[in-house]
Amino acid sequence: MHTVFRIDEVRKLDKKSPLYQVDLKLTSDDDQQLRQLTDRVRQETSGSTGWYRMGKLLLKISQFDKAEELYTALLEQVSNDSDKADIYHQLGWLKDDQGQYKEATSFYKMSLEIKRKTLPEDHPSLAPIYGNIGQVYKNIGDYSKALEFYEKAHKIKEKALPSNHPDLAISYGNIGQVYNRMGDYSKALEFYEKAHQIFEKALPSNHPHLATSYNNIGGVYKNMGDYSKALEFYEKSHKIYEKALPPNHPSLATSYNNIGGVYKNMGDYSKALEFYEKSLKIREKALPPNHPSLATSYNNIGMAYSGKGDYSKALEFYEKAHKIYEEALPPNHPSLAISYGNIGEVYNNMGNYSKALSFLEKALTIQQKTLPPSHPHIKETIRRINNVKKV
Known part of the structure; x- marks a missing residue:
């Protein structure tokens, strides 16, 4: 192990000096927390060669352009199917x-197609691909499809891994996310808590996966209206x-965004705006200009205004968000419905009721296609439409 230090104390030299x-303090080779952390880093950046490990590391630190350049070059050099599938x-x-x-x-399915030619259906190396395909379906709002692939991944992991393995916790968390998006908060909390129990036992206290777990549980409590718990x-x-991530990491932006969301729901819009703008600042640096997460930031700032x-x-930021959503997402994505609904609500508040009704009805059309009939978002949109019609 290379030389690693712990920060013991930080103090200013004097009041006038910057x-x-x-x-x-120099760590020792038998430092248990350090060993757990470095072992985990090695696991997350594993690969057959240094170039493959470098690619994973670039992805972990959000250097997407450099990672794509590296993987594209590697793809041109490899000849065997196994390496192609990994790339x-x-x-x-x-x-x-x-x-x-x-x-x-498209890339995930090309990888899956190659691997399924030579591997049994329950082979552990198929689980990450199923899980990642599930994540894409979750991101585009196809929650039933997302759940299908997440459960395929989970079934493989349950057979292959010990019950306290962190990868099994990630799988529980993924399924919890889908239930959360579907509005089944009790089911979401059940899976998130299963994940959290494993993370607490298996990972050091400052591991990003543990942070994600806290974040997920907070999100459910927010959706349930328990803002202090959230x-x-x-x-x-x-x-x-x-502590664990570089200052421009997208996960840190998500964290600022989530805290802002709680303050918004509590009615503290100035505080919400403060956190939303911190999130936006990171995302504008770290993400391409048409990324849906950037649209989420614009949308949330619009809500605060x-x-x-x-x-x-508010309308200015809502329209910025909507433009990205229209370009980046399929036409029936739930985030697009939220965007239509927010624009409709602003027009309602501005007294432009015909425009308000038009946007709210667009939102409802998408929601009725993609969400369960009892979902809170559908009920809220119907309530808004009825209020506009009464004016």
């Missing part, structure tokens, strides 16, 4: 992270992300 003194899989992961879901699905879990998550009563500013 300099700080940092006291470091297609990584390119699928890359495209998914960039919000290019059609391309992501904020508690979001802040636990954020504390880990700040709407809450403050600044409807023209």
Whole structure:
């Protein structure tokens, strides 16, 4: 192991000086927490050669263009199907992270097609591909399809892994996410808590997966209206992300965004705007300009301005978000429905009722196609439409 230090203490030299003194302590080879962390890093950046490991590392730190350049070059050099399948899989992961879901699905399925020619259906190496295809379907709003692929992945992992393995926890978390999107919050919480129990036992306390777990549980509590509980879990998550990730990492942006969402729901729109803008600042640096997560930031900032009563500013940000959603997502995606609904609500508040009704009805059409009939979003949109019609 190379030389690694722990930060022991940080203190300012004096009140007038901008300099700080940092006291470091040399770690030992038998440092258990450090060993767990480095072992996990090695697992997450594993590969047959240094170039493959480099590609995974570039993806982990969100250097998408460099990763794509590397994988494209590797693809031109390899001749055997096994290596091609691995590269297609990584390119699928890359495209998914960039919000290019059609391309992501194509690469993942090319990888799956190659592997299924030579492997049994329950082979462990198929699980990541099934899981990632499930993630793409989740991102495009096809939740039944997402659940199908996530469950295929989970079935393989349950056979192949010990019951406390972190990858099994990730699988529980993925299934929980789908139930959360479908509005089945009790089921979502059940799977998230299964995941969290494993993470707490298997990972060091500052591992990003543990932060994601806190974040997921916080999201369910927010959806259930328990905002104090949601904020508690979001802040636990954020504390880990700040320590473990670079300052421009998309997960940190998501964390700021989620905390902002709680403040928005609590009616503290100024505080919400503060966190939403922190999220946007990271996303504008880290993501391509047409990425759906960037649209989410614009949309949320629009909601904060709407809450403050600044409807023209709200409409400006809602329309920025909507433009990206229309380009990046399929026409029946739930996020597009939310976007239509938000624009409709602003027009309603501005007194333009015909435009409000038009956008709200577009939102309802999508929601009725993609969500269960009892989903809270459908009920809310119907309520809004009825209120506009009463005016």
